[in-house]
Amino acid sequence: MPSDASADLLPDLLSVTEDPLTEAYDLAMLDLDGVVYVGPDAVPGAAAHLAAAREQGMRLAFITNNASRPPSAVAEHLTSLGVAAEPDDVVTSAQAAARVLLDRLGEGARVAMLGADGLEQALLEAGLVAVGVADEASAIVTGYAPQMRWADLMHGATRIRDGLWWVASNTDLTIPTPYGIAPGHGVLVDTVRRFSGVDPVVAGKPAQPLLEETIRRVGGTRPLMVGDRLDTDIEGARNAGLHSLLVLTGVTGLEELIAARPEERPTYIGVDLRALGEPQPAPVLEGDEWRLGGWSGSVEDGRLSLDGEGGAADWWRVAATTAWHHADAHDSAPSIEGLTPPKAT
Template sequence: MLDLDGVVYIGGQAVPGAAAWLAKSRAAGQRLAFVTNNASRPPGKIAEHLRELGVEAAAEDVITSAQAAARVLRGRYHEGAAVALLGGAGLDEALRAEGLVPVPVSEPAVAVVSGYGPDVLWRDIMRAAVLIRDGLPWVASNGDLTIPTSFGAAPGHGVLVGLLSDFSGVQPVVAGKPQRPLLDETIRRMGGRRPLMVGDRLDTDIDGALNSGCDSLLVMTGVTDLAQLVAVPRGHRPSFVAADLGGLLEAHSTVQVSAGEIAVGGWRAAVSSGRLEVAGEGGEGDWWRAVASAGWLALDESGEPPDTRYLEPPRAQPRGPGR
């Protein structure tokens, strides 16, 4: 289960090597699902964008928070039920696919569903807020506070969720990560026996996997940086850490602990006087696993994350899938 932005692509460009690594993963027998909290675009549009980047993908390989929200609603209401839509084309399509009827917020409905939509009008937000305050059930596609854009991180649907909640005093049922419905829907559709969530965000991707009882792989190509990695508290840590999607096919070396020092695949890492230090040589992925393990060990013992300001990850060497 692959998050998209920061994992497969960044903005409009593919993460270097991502297409080749995913092709190799498919060839090895892994089923790939592309999972996103973004509810604005239908799966077919997302799959088309992936193919433009060289990644094999069909519409049925893409699962969005809009689909998860529609599934939550279909589990509560009969086919043909009218749902007040506050969002974009992705939510509209997802509701119709579940046999529900999206209607404007000005028309009678059994519930409100909201999601990111660049053309949502303030007058519709006001109507939805009053409906929710007056007791109409509310499902939100996700609670992400930011959304990546060509001009930087901008307010996401979570900002609107906060506004509606503050006004109405109501908390919605949230379908997207880190809540369970999106990953549960992905597993239901794809049929994986050993699902693995691959993401770059700790608060959505990794926490979402933990909430769903799945293993997780954190890749360091997106928003999580070194300081954030070593500061992850117990109970919120990924199962695996890798430099990039190449981690899907590389052996993850066993972590050895001795006298406060971590050894992983040729790297040795330890915290001295509050500073995380690394020596040795080896693969880029093993470096990240060494610093994560040493940082977490120090955090658990002292309650404070180590200083990582003087560390530089090893420069990635050109590699092809399978190397």
């Protein structure tokens, strides 16, 4: 954990480490879309920043809530983008779901499956038997599968309603596609939940099994979750009792960040993966203003205001800390009308 005790003193605000994150932590658990790549393309600079982190001794694990692709396919995609990755470096929600099933049912258990190849491969590698939705089984597992038949979903939902134990790979409501943001597996989970009245055991973020499975497979005693989504990556890290780094290359913008609930707030904020090789400062309260790196932040008449000049990462840290401090005191986030983040350099 960070050498600075402020990580424990200010759990709902940003923490400090004077050491680069590559020294403070020995494992980076990296979300993929929005962190390492966006759709088919690498985030600018991601490959170089990750290579530098590895050179400084940090282990890298690539984790994903998407249960449809096996680790080998994910590793191949990463390698094509210049990010060195082996299948053993990749951990999926399908693998985490298989571990949940194995721990309860034991090897050889029959599991009805509604999912794609990645989920079936994870079940087989765990020593479980994947069977059809109509076959005798001790549990049912669901995962993202764009070719799923509605008839199979109907049958599976009925079995869940009638008492078959249910594990869901994840509850992501959306998934990126070449034609835009589309419904994710979470939409199916919500449909089956409302029909059956049953809540599944969830393997993916923000639930704990995926992060626990990552540490089990890749190792590391001081893990750091790195993500771009507050409600999965960051909340998942908090649920698992882990520190986190939010990067701003994905879906989180200023509006989402300043409105983050305490359980969604990261330990650190970085513009991109360059932050792994850098110390992580945090704003200091001086009078009514939060100050860091040439920036000062305050809330006046309910509106967030930042003044000064400095680096982009420090601007975001001041904005977040000022807004969260105000929200905790007044039970509402400040307005960001007229506030524009600086461009990263």
